[in-house]
Amino acid sequence: MGGARVRSRAPMVGEAGVPGNGTGPDLLPGMWSCGGRRRRRILGAVFLVLMAAVVERRLNLSDMVPVRLRGRVLGLQAKDTQFLLEERPFRILGGSLHYFRIPREYWKDRLMKMKACGLNTVTTYVPWNLHEAIRGKFDFSGNLDLQVFIKMAEEVGLWVILRPGPYICSEWDLGGLPSWLLQDPEMQLRTTYRGFTEAVDNYFDRLIPQVVPLQYKYGGPIIAVQVENEYGSYAQDPSYMTYIKMALTSRKIVEMLMTSDNHDGLVSGTVDGALATINFQKLDTAIMVFLSTDQRNKMPKMVMEYWTGWFDSWGGLHHVFDADDMVQTVGKVIKLGASINLYMFHGGTNFGFLNGAQHSNEYKSTITSYDYDAVLTESGDYTSKFFKLRQLFTDILETPLPAPPVISSKASYGAILIQQYVSLWEVLPSLVQPVKSEHPVNMENLPVNDGNGQAFGYTLYETVIPGGGILHSYDHIRDRAQVFVNMRYIGHLDYSTQELAVPNGQGYRQLRLLVENCGRVNYGEHLNDQRKGLIGDISLNKTSLRNFKIYSLEMKPSFMESLRGFTPWSAVPDSAVGPAFFRGTLQVQHLPQDTFLKLEGWEKGVVFVNGQNLGRYWKIGPQETLYLPGTWLQEGHNEIIVFEERSAGRILQSTDLPFLGKVQYVS
Template identity: 45%
Template sequence: MWAFLGRSECILCLSSALCAMALLSNDQLPRLNQTHLTPLLLKIRKVGLEVNGSQFTLEGFPFRIISGTIDYFRIPRNSWRLSLSKMQACGFNTLTTHVPWNLHEPAVGQFYFIENVDLLAFISMASEMGLWVILCPGPYIGSDLDLGGLPSWLLKDPKMKLRTTYKGFTKAMNRYFDYLIPRIAKFQYKKGGPIIAVQVENEYGSYYMDKKYMAYVKKALVSRGINELLMTADDGANLKKGHLENVLVTLHMKNIKKETYEDLRSIQGRSPILMMVYTANSFDTWGALHQVGDPQILMKNVREIFNLGFSLNFYMFQGGTNFGLIGGSESSEGHTPVVTSYDYSGLVSEGGGYTPEYQEFQHFFHSVIDFQLSVQPKATLMFAYQPVMLLHFMTLWEVLPYLVKTTKSSKPLSMEQLPVNEGNGQAFGYIIYETKIFHGGLLSSRGHIHDRGQVFLDNNSVGLLDESNNELLLFKDLSKKTQILRILVENQGRLTSGQDINKERKGLTGDIYLDKSPLRLFKIYSLEMKKYFIQREFPKFWKTVTSPVQGPAFFLSHFKAGDPPKDTFIKIQGWGKGVISINGRSLGRYWNIGPQDTIYVPGSWLHPGVNQIIMFEELRGGVQIHFTNKAHLGH
């Protein structure tokens, strides 16, 4: 997510808004009362969500948006209905969700809207739970995803200018919207569906590389049938750059000052204010401290927001998990990759548990709105399975000869340039560059390794190249004429935002040098860690683990679950760095530098009886796998 101001600053900006509100209206902003308008009860559909002076109206009645964000692709599908019912029971009337282009069109022209990314099923469930929907279809959504949710195959074009009217980008966007928009248009309010508003792009004011772009995206939405209220969302410093004529401006809780409301008035006069992103916290990154907010200040801020008559979207109501390797990186201090958990201090935890803040919000909402509580959904119960004592392993070097396809190239190719996945390149995971060397010397990447490259000579680890270390001295074995040099490069997540996303190729993005001479004749292996790769039968070379094994290596184990299986967490104690999959589905990456040291395992991804775990460990493997019923996300 976006960096945002501190809690104390947040109180100051909200307090200053009390006087700033006079700039928006000559009379006192009326206190809005919640009505009983829900998708389940409202049968007559004539007038959707509208701006009426300083308030929203729905079907002509005053309406306060009390929204929370749940991104469906971060929650196991079998848990969607339960998560939405918890939102409704808390007092929220609206769901906000983002649509990740890269997960829906992972290859050019191949659209994927099933299983855990069945967007239409998720929208339908929200309606059944009595929730309205604010949809954020992008094409860029941010959300701390790899490339902000844009597909990496866009970067095959060396001239690509993401989020602009560059023809290479708009052609791809139009193909995607041709498929997506007519399908979601059927769920709009005026057609009997729950969608009451649609966001145009996301925080474009902080990017702003093309003045014509936002109008282009708006036209692309409207021309394909979107006719509900449109809105933009920007932080306080970038409202003017990101807004569109006749489109509602909403605020992200960042850089808000008294001047923000002056800018807002100059743009759209007297209007309702929607805090489109109010957040308890921020995301965690590997190697940093766990982000923890102050619940008392959070509640104080929300009370002020309500007293001011603002509407609210709480980011995140339930954050969930960056399953697979979908998390991105931020760039405040080089690349800092987002951890696997996207708990985000949501009102509902990553695994579905209620937090104390949930109870406070529920009590507050029920005290200020006319709302009748339905049956309180049960919290998701976690279970600690017995430790796995028997593991098998196989080194990465033993697996390489059995990979289906490798690429031979004179020069290094980045992930995006690889002729894999039907020419769409490689999106996530690892890539191995193999060549022969005839002498030792100084190995130099000159900044061309993205993001983290482990270097091996004849299968022996000799060092690391990354953003902070561009050189490594190689000592040749004089008893051999040649040695095999391999570099295992990990994509730790493309940048989620900023103008540098146009440069976000991964792997080796240029030449690598040995004593100032560029190395040539590479054999390149793609280790994308996709489901089909993890599920395939490796050769029967598995050996029993009796002591810690030096990686990189694959580890295989099994454990038994009851009927029905229960959610759990895998503890990563005793392990170094790598990726875990369960029954062929990738749970995400782990890393012993923290702050996160448990990995969430959805019970719905387990089978009654025997379940298979495969771990790819880069550094040093453990001898057991432990489970726990509690998340440990850091201190």
């Protein structure tokens, strides 16, 4: 995302460095050292008056859309306090929408809704870990067809600001960096460490040619490109931003370059030749003054990320940001003469295992839904924020806005009865070939996936123990392990629980640890420490365990296809427990529609529909339903497979309304 993510809880007013808050005087050294609040208020008031003069008249941007603007020579320029497009004043009114979080069939609908809201620019990140999931094998097809997405934005009448990373944050696993980078024990992410820059160069050699012909000066809609993302909040290598800038320009990126940082990161996140922009949720004019100071010259001001809501973590509450407060702040930013980008306009979904995590004081993984309390809901429906923003932009712009597209109906298909089940222990011998190792091996360094290691999902570690005692993890579990003796569940280990009593028994028994990668941290100082599975020794009675069988359970489509044909599935017993797979059928009689799956009575796991991984569920909340796009359904029979870790229900409920949990208002 954007944002200064010290994210262990909801941001509250008055805490320095947390999005949604004002900037304390101690955060701007040298600027407020003499004069205190009075000087700050005077400078802020003067700034407001000067910038408000820029926007006294309404904006006429009606013919400044991709399909109408001809004779392109100069591109987006920064002159004094405003942007120019072909030497005409231009204001960026943008919204963030990530193609990789939305089914391709819905891209145009979401873009048209953005246009109908009054925006003229879409911004999107580019996830390296999807486009190069296997080192050297690149995918720009299907839901990852970036060219089609950009061209579709142009057809709708939107300009594009591209944010290609390589790091994107975005509450996305490892900030979009591929996990195979972590096979190198010396890896230093987001630096000029040779192993990292070689990988970035290879990726950019394939990515950048995809977008070069879509730049403004070549007749396309891309008017600006962002250099990395919020580097000032990381800032491990003073040469790195220059390297990334050159990596872009040397591959024929010719449009305006920008950087993006929160106010704390502005000092060290910028680079010569790129316009510095700011990220925040609560407007403090001192932030804009500080941005002016950092730019050193008269330059247009842009809020690259104005946070329209907030993301949620498992075990927390669903964050909601007041619509009136949001729209008032947008109006103030525009009145200041600044450009703005709404993060997020539409959040979408962290399908599969691709959610990120935060780890400041404690580890917290991000939920499956990326609803974000954004302008559109997770399923693309309008909110009050949409209509309030549309009215604001109607008042600002001289030309009428297009009519909002009709929203799609949602379906309630009722109860889905789970009819079949098979235990994980039954399918393992047939479907997964174990890796044998004397020592534990972390997920990324397992010899699987053509030498690229395991990226996501679960890893099962098996060894033999002679008796009972105290099992100690030494904080080597990443991130959560269910522990079994033979097939009997005895407890779990994670960051906070590092010891577990193993009951005594006769003879040698199997000790099994089913370890889940709950999501790699996507922001902060822990990026280099995101190896998953067992990352070191565990001991029983202070003796390190050895001789492991290790099963990679990434649950890719090929695995699910094999599981589908596995026999025998059996009828669900009265007291079925996990880890196990449960199967049922969703019947659709007419044209499929979006729906939401509610898993009341289930504990923790993952849901697959027709082979598509909808993502994780967990009874601790806040999220209670999983979004199921209608485009992933078909008329007739639809196969539902649930991988439940522990305690299974007997039905899933299809409903036409999402339940994202108990609300906490972001202030």
